[in-house]
Structure formats: structure tokens, C-alpha cells
Amino acid sequence: MSVFLRLVVIAEPDRYRFARFVLEAVDALHGDVFSCAAALVDIMPVLRTDHLHKGTSLEVLLMVVEDTLYCEWSGRRMPIARFELATSEHILAELGQRLRLASESTDPDLLIRRNRKIEDELASARARAAIELSALEEKLESKKAELRESLHAAEVDSLTNIYNRGAYDARLQEAILRCSRQSEPLCLILMDLDYFKQINDQHGHQYGDEYLKRMAQIMQESVREYVDIPCRMGGDEFVIIVFAGVATAKRIAEKILVDMSGKVSIGIAFLLPNDSLEMLVGRSDAALYEAKRNGRGRIAVSDEIVVDTSIHVV
Numbered sequence: 001m002s003v004f005l006r007l008v009v010i011a012e013p014d015r016y017r018f019a020r021f022v023l024e025a026v027d028a029l030h031g032d033v034f035s036c037a038a039a040l041v042d043i044m045p046v047l048r049t050d051h052l053h054k055g056t057s058l059e060v061l062l063m064v065v066e067d068t069l070y071c072e073w074s075g076r077r078m079p080i081a082r083f084e085l086a087t088s089e090h091i092l093a094e095l096g097q098r099l100r101l102a103s104e105s106t107d108p109d110l111l112i113r114r115n116r117k118i119e120d121e122l123a124s125a126r127a128r129a130a131i132e133l134s135a136l137e138e139k140l141e142s143k144k145a146e147l148r149e150s151l152h153a154a155e156v157d158s159l160t161n162i163y164n165r166g167a168y169d170a171r172l173q174e175a176i177l178r179c180s181r182q183s184e185p186l187c188l189i190l191m192d193l194d195y196f197k198q199i200n201d202q203h204g205h206q207y208g209d210e211y212l213k214r215m216a217q218i219m220q221e222s223v224r225e226y227v228d229i230p231c232r233m234g235g236d237e238f239v240i241i242v243f244a245g246v247a248t249a250k251r252i253a254e255k256i257l258v259d260m261s262g263k264v265s266i267g268i269a270f271l272l273p274n275d276s277l278e279m280l281v282g283r284s285d286a287a288l289y290e291a292k293r294n295g296r297g298r299i300a301v302s303d304e305i306v307v308d309t310s311i312h313v314v
């Protein structure tokens, strides 16, 4: 027995399509098409009654048993045609394939079912993709946060939480380029705590740490937030990049000096035309040296190189 076509018969025009397939099969297998047509005249009303009786689709099989073509559904098997010559499995397989393709391309219900299947597959693929996408987005966000954290850690001094030496170098380079190009004022305030070693020695390293943190906090409170840039150079040395002229830089320095009870020496230098980073830093160093040399606890401005004793806090 060889079932070579399995067709789901739903209603009209499926039954007529089925009849056409049967005739086509008989013709392809060199059977008697006329006697097959006569057999179909008997079969079709039975098929219709069974279909109506069942109320749903019928699965109808076309099969060859020895030299006879049968159609079978709902446990009923009816002969349709006889062949003179034996049919090979190969021919039946080819015929089955051809009829299947023809039935699939014309069966609207099958197409609808297929569309539904494709839609279902698409919907689940979309759902899977959405889950994967949100997992990826989550991963990306956590990677971004990690990156932000490591960038922050690379730029910030862990004790005082202000910019470290590396960040200071980069920010100062940028600031000099920008202010030179746009002829904007820029000052450096360089600061070194006075006798900090003694503070450490007298009160312990932990107290010294708190003292450094307090200095950083005072610096932050003395500048314009998101404008000027306070940094810790290392040890007890601090610096502020001030995007303003000497008057503002002096006001900032005075506040820090007072808030630190006069226990810090401060050198101020401002950016001159054609200044290099080294020249500006060199002048602020020289000013700080002057402040230390003249008794500490005071402010020196590089162009004045006179010690501003009026601000000295005892």
C-alpha cells in the first residue's frame, strides 16, 4: 500500500479540488480517466454526507494498493481506478509531491493556517528578541556604570574625593588651550598646608587624613561649583584652576586661608598671553615659595611678588 496524497478536505471547493487531483493522478498513472470520473460521481455525494455529518474537516487519503487506486476517509475505503501497469513507488512519490504542492498553493484554509503559524513563530521570536534585548540593555547599563565608576576612580583622589594629580594635569592643559584661544582669564591657586608634618606627628595619621579632607571640603565650598576645579596634587599640596581673573582668585584664596585658620600658604598666578603650562605652573610655584618664605599662612600673587600680609591670619 502506498499513500501518496493526504489531503484535508474542509468544504467546497476542497471536495472539487480533491476530485480534480484524483483525475490528475489517474491520468498521470495512465489509468482510465473516464471510468475514474464515473467512480467519482458515486464517491462525491458520500464524501459530502460524511463531511456534513462530521461537521469538521475530513482527512482524505489517496493510496495505491497493488493495481488499484483507492480513496479513504473516516475508516471508509473506496476504489477509484485500476491500472494495467504496476506503478512504481518513485512515480507515486513524485505525483504525491506535485499534488501536495498544488493543494497547498490553492487551499485558502491551509494558507491561513500557515500564516497563523508564521505569525505565532514571529510573535514568539519577537518576544524572545525583546527579552534578549532587555537583557543586553541591562548588561550595557551595568557596563556603562562600571566604566563611569572606573573613570571616576581614575580621576578622583580616594581620600578627599576631589580631582587627583592626573585629572589636574589634563584639566589644566585643556583650560590653558581654551582660555588662550578665547582670551579668557585663568588663574592657578597653589596651596600647601603649613607644618602639616607636625599635625600628623602630634595627632596621628588619621587626624591628618581628616585635616586633609577638611581642606578639600573648604576648597569646594570656596569655589564656583561646576566652574572652578579644586584638585589634590598629593600629600598636603592642593591646587585650584580658577576660570576668572586675579581678583576672584584672591577672594577664593582669602576665604580658604581664613577657613583653614591661616595654616596654609598660597601662591596665585594668572595666565599671560603666550603662556605655556610650565610657565604658568612655574609662576604659581614661585608665588607659593614666596608665601612660605615670608612666614607661611599668607597669599602671594606672582605678578605682585609682594607678600599680602593684610590677609595674614594668626
Ligand SMILES: Nc1nc2c(ncn2[C@@H]2O[C@H](COP(=O)(O)OP(=O)(O)OP(=O)(O)O)[C@@H](O)[C@H]2O)c(=O)[nH]1
Pocket (backbone or CB within 6 Å): 159, 192, 193, 194, 195, 196, 197, 198, 200, 204, 205, 206, 207, 208, 209, 212, 234, 235, 236, 296
Ligand atoms: N595623614 C596624612 N599625611 C600625609 C598624607 N600624604 C602625605 N602626608 C604627610 O604630609 C607631610 C608633609 O610634610 P612636609 O612636606 O614636610 O610639609 P609641612 O610639614 O607641611 O611643612 P611646610 O610645608 O614646610 O610647612 C608628611 O609628613 C607626609 O607624611 C596623607 O595622605 N595623609
